[in-house]
Amino acid sequence: MTPDLLSLLRLDLPIIQAPMAGVSTAALAAAVSGAGGLGSISVGAGDAAQGRTAIADVRRLTDRPFNVNVFCHRPAQADAAREAAWLDYLAPHFAASGARPPAALREIYQSFVDDDAMLEVLLEARPAVVSFHFGLPDAGRIQALKDAGIVLLASATSVAEARQVEAAGIDAVVAQGYEAGGHRGLFDPERGDPAIGT
Template sequence: MTLLEQLAIQHPLFLAPMAGVSTAKLAAEVSNQGGLGSLGLGAASLASAKQQILETKALTNRPFQVNFFCHQSSLQDTPRNRTWIEHLKPQFEKFGAELPHDLDCIYPSFLDNDDYLNLVLDTQPKAVSFHFGIPHERQIKALKDAGIITMVSATNLAEAREIEAAGIDIIIAQGIEAGGHRGIFNENIDSGIKTADLVKLLAAHCSLPIVAAGGVMNGFQAQYLLNLGAAAVQLGTAFVQCKSSSANAAYRTALLSKPITQITSSISGRPARGIINAWAKSVDLPERVEVAPYPYAYDLGKQLNAAALKQGNSEYGAFWAGSNVIQVRELEATDLMNQLILEMNQYDE
């Protein structure tokens, strides 16, 4: 059975699960055009995640995926957190904001308990994907017993082999060009492999279907990756500008006016690619101290962004975007899907 048959979709195009930006409407629009829509639920509460899934089901009878974070949760490291807070003191002072005393673990992991697992089992989306790691063996078994297709992001061959050994159904090959957080299992080791090279590498050494992710903005690029051995292609940044995403006005403006991205761990505590802004210019300097662990650093990053926004400054926002952001087109999701399919059909090696 091919990947398309397995997922019951018409076109090998996935919407990337963009936490905080994806919406039920956007996911449904992609699914209704024959692709695989997606909900990024890693930052959602249990109640919000359930609501988004049910809303998507009401908008489409086509398959879609849900995505969760699968990181190894870090215990509160008060001295390290405090050092990071003090390091960002000058940034808070710019906006007359008080420094927080403590940082919270704002994003739980799928590994921490079975609340999100039970939600998936109850609502039965077609597929569930994971970022930052692999679910527990018993969680994978429960999903597979329920007939739910499982997918996990890999950034190198070692991770892909772990995914395959764990009994996951599909590998998402996330290249270095991808916007947002790197899916690496250990953020201290990043192979930095380009999407095309990663697809070729995994196609040669793995037996599972591979979904290429990272830097894809048009159908020509998508078809190129399919020809290299990918079974499908995942796009995220290309869809952020759609009206049906929940991106704010500053994010949309940045996508269309700032063509350069950079990977930083300063914002969240894990490496992530986004549009260059004040974090790159004022924080990612040689004297930067050790960043607080994820997601405690993200709590501080969001507080700093909130303080800046009160003063009309959006330069501390996390505007995640892939390396080819300059190629983003102002198209709504339905039109973008149609254009991608057209370009794939027109591809000429």
């Protein structure tokens, strides 16, 4: 028999706090978890050291289950001509602000799909729940987290994405409708947003 979501996540209340990168704090996550819901932090906008610190900060405030969210976007592929075109386009905007453009463009956030250091942090810290946004990691990463006893969630913005989440063996789908605030967790932004509501 499959356990219900409250049992699976060890919650008293059917509330999952959104893991908002740059906004969610350890104190907020601990307060939600302490009240019987699932508090969440996002480590998608940080590196492994920041992730380790964020998890430890929540643990200092609560012994209840909480969620750690990671970004699983497709890593950028180098394209020198495209990068040069963007830098040329941006140069006057930098100049208007009295700033110099960077010599090269870089990704702002490293994707969990190729962040071995963040995987190690999660396997060592073993938070009760890990959630994925903007896609899914490979089967090896999923299995490693499951083998560590971690419950896995993944956001999906369409039926096709939800089917991918289910096929990957993720424990629960977080249905993110068009009405969601902030960024949408599209797996493939180049395909466009189906704008499905929840």
